[in-house]
Amino acid sequence: MSMLTLKQSRRLQTVLIGGLAWLVALAIFFPIFWMILTSFKTEIDAFATPPQLFFTPTLENYVHIDARSDYFHFAWNSVVISFGSTLAGMLLAVPAAYSMAFFETKRTKSTLLWMLSTKMLPPVGVLVPIYLLFKDAGLLDTKTGLVIIYTLINLPIMVWMVYTYFKEIPKDILEAARLDGATPAQEIVRVLLPIGKGGLASTVLLSLILCWNEAFWSLNLTASSAAPLTAMVASYSSPEGLFWAKLSAVSTLACAPILIFGWLSQKQLVRGLSFGAVK
Amino acid sequence: MSISTVQDGVPAVPAPGPETVKADKRLHSRVGLLTVSPSVLALLVWMIVPLAMTIYFSLIRYNLLYPGENEFVGLENYYFFLTDEGFVHGALNTLWLVGATLLISVVAGVLIAVLVDTPFWGRGIVRVLLISPFFIMPTVSALVWKNLLLHPVSGVFAAVWNFFGATPVDWFAEYPLQAIILIVSWQWVPFAVLLLMTAMQSLDQEQKEAARLDGAGPIAIFWHITLPHLTRPIAVVVMIETIFLLSIFAEIFTTTGGGPGYETTNLAYLIYSQALLQFDVGMASAGGLVAVVIANIAAFILIRMIGKNLTEKA
Amino acid sequence: MADLTIRNLKKSFEDIDIIKGIDLDIKDHEFVVFVGPSGCGKSTLLRLIAGLEEVTSGSIHLDDRDITDVAPAKRDLAMVFQTYALYPHMTVRKNMSFALELAGVDKAEIDRKVDEAAQILELGHLLDRKPKALSGGQRQRVAIGRSIVRHPKIFLFDEPLSNLDAALRVQMRLELARLHHELKATMIYVTHDQVEAMTLADKVVVLNGGHIEQVGSPLELYHHPVNAFVAGFIGTPKMAFLKGKVKKADRAGVTVQLDCGPEYQLPLDGSRLKAGEPVTFGMRPEHIEVTAADASPFKVTLDVTEHLGADTFCYVKAQNGETLTVRAGGDYGGRFGEQVGLIPDLAHCHLFDEKGRAVPKPGAPAQAA
Numbered sequence: 030m031s032m033l034t035l036k037q038s039r040r041l042q043t044v045l046i047g048g049l050a051w052l053v054a055l056a057i058f059f060p061i062f063w064m065i066l067t068s069f070k071t072e073i074d075a076f077a078t079p080p081q082l083f084f085t086p087t088l089e090n091y092v093h094i095d096a097r098s099d100y101f102h103f104a105w106n107s108v109v110i111s112f113g114s115t116l117a118g119m120l121l122a123v124p125a126a127y128s129m130a131f132f133e134t135k136r137t138k139s140t141l142l143w144m145l146s147t148k149m150l151p152p153v154g155v156l157v158p159i160y161l162l163f164k165d166a167g168l169l170d171t172k173t174g175l176v177i178i179y180t181l182i183n184l185p186i187m188v189w190m191v192y193t194y195f196k197e198i199p200k201d202i203l204e205a206a207r208l209d210g211a212t213p214a215q216e217i218v219r220v221l222l223p224i225g226k227g228g229l230a231s232t233v234l235l236s237l238i239l240c241w242n243e244a245f246w247s248l249n250l251t252a253s254s255a256a257p258l259t260a261m262v263a264s265y266s267s268p269e270g271l272f273w274a275k276l277s278a279v280s281t282l283a284c285a286p287i288l289i290f291g292w293l294s295q296k297q298l299v300r301g302l303s304f305g306a307v308k
Numbered sequence: 309m310s311i312s313t314v315q316d317g318v319p320a321v322p323a324p325g326p327e328t329v330k331a332d333k334r335l336h337s338r339v340g341l342l343t344v345s346p347s348v349l350a351l352l353v354w355m356i357v358p359l360a361m362t363i364y365f366s367l368i369r370y371n372l373l374y375p376g377e378n379e380f381v382g383l384e385n386y387y388f389f390l391t392d393e394g395f396v397h398g399a400l401n402t403l404w405l406v407g408a409t410l411l412i413s414v415v416a417g418v419l420i421a422v423l424v425d426t427p428f429w430g431r432g433i434v435r436v437l438l439i440s441p442f443f444i445m446p447t448v449s450a451l452v453w454k455n456l457l458l459h460p461v462s463g464v465f466a467a468v469w470n471f472f473g474a475t476p477v478d479w480f481a482e483y484p485l486q487a488i489i490l491i492v493s494w495q496w497v498p499f500a501v502l503l504l505m506t507a508m509q510s511l512d513q514e515q516k517e518a519a520r521l522d523g524a525g526p527i528a529i530f531w532h533i534t535l536p537h538l539t540r541p542i543a544v545v546v547m548i549e550t551i552f553l554l555s556i557f558a559e560i561f562t563t564t565g566g567g568p569g570y571e572t573t574n575l576a577y578l579i580y581s582q583a584l585l586q587f588d589v590g591m592a593s594a595g596g597l598v599a600v601v602i603a604n605i606a607a608f609i610l611i612r613m614i615g616k617n618l619t620e621k622a
Numbered sequence: 623m624a625d626l627t628i629r630n631l632k633k634s635f636e637d638i639d640i641i642k643g644i645d646l647d648i649k650d651h652e653f654v655v656f657v658g659p660s661g662c663g664k665s666t667l668l669r670l671i672a673g674l675e676e677v678t679s680g681s682i683h684l685d686d687r688d689i690t691d692v693a694p695a696k697r698d699l700a701m702v703f704q705t706y707a708l709y710p711h712m713t714v715r716k717n718m719s720f721a722l723e724l725a726g727v728d729k730a731e732i733d734r735k736v737d738e739a740a741q742i743l744e745l746g747h748l749l750d751r752k753p754k755a756l757s758g759g760q761r762q763r764v765a766i767g768r769s770i771v772r773h774p775k776i777f778l779f780d781e782p783l784s785n786l787d788a789a790l791r792v793q794m795r796l797e798l799a800r801l802h803h804e805l806k807a808t809m810i811y812v813t814h815d816q817v818e819a820m821t822l823a824d825k826v827v828v829l830n831g832g833h834i835e836q837v838g839s840p841l842e843l844y845h846h847p848v849n850a851f852v853a854g855f856i857g858t859p860k861m862a863f864l865k866g867k868v869k870k871a872d873r874a875g876v877t878v879q880l881d882c883g884p885e886y887q888l889p890l891d892g893s894r895l896k897a898g899e900p901v902t903f904g905m906r907p908e909h910i911e912v913t914a915a916d917a918s919p920f921k922v923t924l925d926v927t928e929h930l931g932a933d934t935f936c937y938v939k940a941q942n943g944e945t946l947t948v949r950a951g952g953d954y955g956g957r958f959g960e961q962v963g964l965i966p967d968l969a970h971c972h973l974f975d976e977k978g979r980a981v982p983k984p985g986a987p988a989q990a991a
Contacts, residue, residue: 244558277456
């Protein structure tokens with residue numbers, strides 16, 4: 030080692046670190062890789078001992094998905110519920126964040142923390158009454174029901190995120206708009222929203238991800254007609270559903286949209302998610 | 309055109325909006341109140357109505373299998389819930405699940421974030437791979453782990469064990485809680501990595517260089533510069549993960565169903581099983597309130613620790 | 623016309639008084655600079671004039687119109703912010719036309735006004751760019767352009783040059799001065815930089831602790847500061863202050879014994895001073911001559927000398943430890959630690975009483991402190 034020049038030891042270090050990083054990354058990604066791989070196996074290959082790394086790929090699982098479990102029905106539910114509750118959440122969160130970011134009062138900080146604390150309310154604590162209320166209101170196993178719930182559970186986080194983004198917009202710009210004669214509505218629509226659109230987009234993305242993947246309420250409040258993909262995938266846990274290749278194909282299809290979303294938006298996601306703690 | 313027309317001659321532009329400063333301020337403060345109210349009201353209703361109902365249910369006898377017998381029973385439901393064998397298990401398992409996952413995700417998160425902070429070939433791809441599990445829905449990750457990886461016969465782990473001549477482990481029978489912790493950690497380590505990785509980028513390189521000139525080695529630099537820099541993001545990770553980990557449900561629901569026995573039953577699952585499997589609404593409500601109290605204690609501690617930190621800079 | 627009249631203006635936030643009663647008249651076409659240390663209330667005063675803050679008491683009139691309580695957009699004022707506050711998502715043209723568009727001015731009229739402003743500010747080729755693609759100086763000009771298109775009666779500037787580097791600041795300062803002449807506009811300008819105040823202003827308003835210390839032309843402030851605060855704030859390097867005692871004082875002159883040794887007779891009206899009263903003796907670096915140590919009773923030790931080419935600034939230490947700055951010729955060759963003598967130009971020296979008020983020149987009208 031002592032023979033290495035500074036340059037050589039630097040290069041060796043980079044190679045070692047890079048190798049280790051790749052190893053860790055591949056290990057962490059392996060379950061996803063394996064799921065995707067299995068989705069292209071026949072059921073026999075999928076259950077083979079030891080597991081097969083090399084096999085003849087087939088698309089039959091994907092072809093049969095819809096026939097077996099009505100994938101598109103559940104996927105459509107996921108889409109409607111995620112977008113519906115994200116839209117509703119934004120309609121509530123953006124004005125609230127606007128108010129808190131630009132008309133700060135003595136109560137603003139405690140309001141924010143209170144909102145966040147409702148997130149700490151464990152869903153099980155209110156499961157029973159919500160279940161009963163939904164039963165009475167005919168909201169059990171409806172998309173509307175899940176949209177309401179998802180909007181409420183994600184609202185605190187969305188308000189926080191949008192608030193963080195709005196906080197980054199200099200107050201001067203809003204004052205300039207006021208001097209230019211903008212009304213509050215014009216301030217929001219013509220100035221704030223265009224400036225904050227990056228942040229708003231990432232809030233929308235996070236909300237979509239959280240809604241898409243939510244599995245407590247969807248499992249407890251839906252049966253079949255409004256069940257999203259999380260619930261459908263869960264139905265594969267029962268013993269009669271042990272078709273691993275098909276399970277993998279369904280899972281792959283269930284996760285792919287949001288995984289790609291996540292990859293594309295990771296940079297924006299992090300700023301809002303960390304409530305401004307990370308720049 | 310002469311420049312003086314800019315000043316003279318042309319009448320000033322009439323602007324829309326309110327006429328006076330007071331009206332302007334009043335309009336804005338009204339708008340401020342108006343815009344924040346829907347969210348506050350929605351969350352207030354969301355918090356108070358079900359909570360009030362839960363409190364009411366927890367004080368009466370209420371079993372869906374025996375309708376009509378809803379007499380007031382005082383704290384009986386609490387007594388039964390707290391003395392139920394499941395409660396102690398549920399509480400301890402919740403604690404284990406949250407504690408272990410937090411520890412694993414923070415430690416692994418910091419190490420990985422530091423590891424990928426130096427440039428190397430393919431760093432962008434490595435980052436994408438690292439954070440991917442965060443985007444996988446809990447039911448999928450539970451099933452993939454249970455069936456494809458941890459399965460005692462055809463799972464990948466079993467194959468690895470066989471390869472080294474060891475007897476494959478039936479994870480969900482022998483180490484059920486650890487298996488759940490493994491799955492949950494796999495989902496939440498990426499979240500920590502995502503946040504801490506980004507935080508690392510804002511670490512002042514000059515600080516590091518100054519420390520190196522002062523003779524600090526890599527470990528000293530990590531300990532005295534990197535880690536203090538990461539305190540705030542770590543606090544955020546702890547806070548957000550706690551919120552989600554306290555109510556882990558789907559992973560248990562899809563893998564073990566709380567078993568064997570009570571070994572993987574956390575409070576969330578316990579209450580679920582009482583309410584929707586045993587139909588004992590009264591006791592489930594009492595349990596729900598206990599969970600709320602526990603969560604509030606955790607929230608109180610966390611907000612004392614972190615909340616101030618958050619609002620100061622936000 | 624654009625005469626601004628401010629009467630007994632007060633502003634407090636919660637229980638803290640920021641502006642403690644200000645009376646000020648600003649005449650049409652005047653370039654007025656508010657200057658003072660940070661926290662003196664200069665920005666708040668500007669924001670009160672702009673209508674961005676609510677007045678606690680007092681009044682503001684623009685010509686004959688009471689605008690104390692008029693909404694910011696209806697005051698016929700425009701403001702250039704320290705951060706420029708350009709709308710980042712709009713092009714330069716959009717930035718400049720936004721106010722007109724909100725006011726419902728028709729398209730052709732907007733274009734005409736924007737083009738006119740762009741021509742004055744030489745922004746013609748940048749109209750389709752976004753602020754991000756502009757340099758600091760260009761952004762500054764867009765911010766000014768945004769004001770110009772509105773044809774305001776008064777332009778307000780809140781430390782507009784503080785985000786620019788030194789060279790650009792000098793250039794923009796000149797442009798602002800030129801613009802003021804071209805537009806014949808009334809301008810109010812806030813800065814903490816007394817050089818900007820001196821170079822730009824027709825009238826400087828020195829603020830301190832929420833009230834006005836002195837109002838006057840740059841040279842008035844330089845030559846006749848009413849108190850030690852103004853004297854120390856205006857002029858660079860700062861005026862030197864030396865402690866002393868009155869030996870003899872009457873209407874025709876004051877004799878001062880300085881703590882650091884020398885005794886001087888000043889041509890000031892000392893009728894309000896008593897013998898033995900402690901005073902502060904002030905002299906500007908440019909009003910002191912450096913000589914050999916034995917040529918003056920005022921002996922000091924040279925500390926650091928800074929050669930600027932045309933001038934040399936000498937930091938010197940008196941025998942009792944007081945320090946002062948002296949301006950010497952460009953090729954002054956004094957060495958560190960050398961003993962030298964100082965000869966102040968007594969006609970230009972100042973004397974401040976115990977409360978910091980300036981001792982007036984004979985015959986000068988007594989100025990209110």
